[in-house]
Amino acid sequence: MPISIDEFDSHDTAEETNAEQVIRFLARNADKAYKAVEIADATGINHNSIHPVLNRLHDRDLVRHREPYWAIGDAETVRNAAMVSTAASFLDEELGEERRSEWLAAAREERDE
Incomplete structure (x- = not known):
């Protein structure tokens, strides 16, 4: 039995971050602005978490x-951020996730040389 495209889109196997959920909700409703509590209710994000997410x-x-x-930002800025996120996720899957500790260790080694 087929499902609607909206249901298909909501069956994402990777869990979205709170920020991704907010961006997706606001992008789908780009013709409106919402209070933080309305965004929290619509996305299922904890009311105590929504303001830090929105501020970031x-x-x-x-x-x-x-x-x-609150409303979605400039379409080009949001699109560029999504492309970077998609590329980073792809690289993590292909090459393994980066670790901050490895970056710091490499920077220290380079500095000490």
């Missing part, structure tokens, strides 16, 4: 804010 997205220009409302 705002710092990256991925959402816009005019008290008390």
Whole structure:
């Protein structure tokens, strides 16, 4: 039995981060602005977690804010961020995830040379 495309899209095997859920919700509703509690309710994100998520997205220009409302940011900025995220996920799958400790160790070695 076939399913709707919306149901298909919601059956993502990889768990989305809170930030990804917020971006997806606001992008699908780009013609509206929402209060933080409305975004939390629509995405299932804990009410105590939504403001930190929104503030981080705002710092990256991925959402816009005019008290008390939030809306999706500039379409090109959001699209570019999504492309970087997709590329990073692909590379993690192909090459293994990067570890911060390895980056710091390599930087120390390079500095000490």
